[in-house]
Amino acid sequence: MTGLQRAVIPTVVFQHLEDATALRSVRAVLVRAPHVKLLHLGRTDERLAAHLDGLSISGDYGAGLSQAALDVPGFGQLFVAAVLAIERRDLTQIERLMSLLDVVPDAARAVSTKLTAWWHKHSGQFPSGTRLFPGAPPTTNHRFKVLKEHTQRRRMAAALYMSLLKPGAVLFNCAAPTRRQERLLAQMES
DSSP, X not given: OOTTOOOOOHHHHHHHHHHHHHHHXXXXXXXXXXXXXXXXXXXXXXXXXXXXXXXXXXXHHHHHHHHHHTTSOXXXXXXXXXXXXXXHTOXXXXXXXXXXXXXXOOHHHHHHHHHHHHHHHHGGGSOTTOOOOTTSOOOHHHHHXXXXXXXXXXXXXXXXXXXXXXXXXXXXXXXXXXXXXXXXXXXXXX
């Protein structure tokens, strides 16, 4: 064994797999949670990246574990297996993952159904023609402040509002990795 190759410790690699799948599922919830700030999302992103690195470094053993985890496919398992397949340029695994996409429940449809039901119940509380935005008039500075400091729910609202004011502009991705969001915000302000 050379200095660059080390023995794989199965227990550690398995822990990386479990934590990465769990954190990806947690991240999916955090992105939609109304109370989560960019800082909290960033911490989750960093932890997820560290576990994915651990799996990637483990080579064939980590890839094999991720494939075995697909016996009971879930959102986190699919994500981890996809990351490893893309890194390894494993076209066979990527095709297998594409076929599993229909098996994993579509959470987006359930969320939109609940939102529509809520709006039908509460729409009378919002006066027609009145522009509302979290905590202040909808100025450009306030929208940037919301994107930088507020919770995910308000950040997503600010991103949508900004795209509506500039037709054809790309929607700011509040679910992107934290560092990418910070870099884009800095570019938008300058």
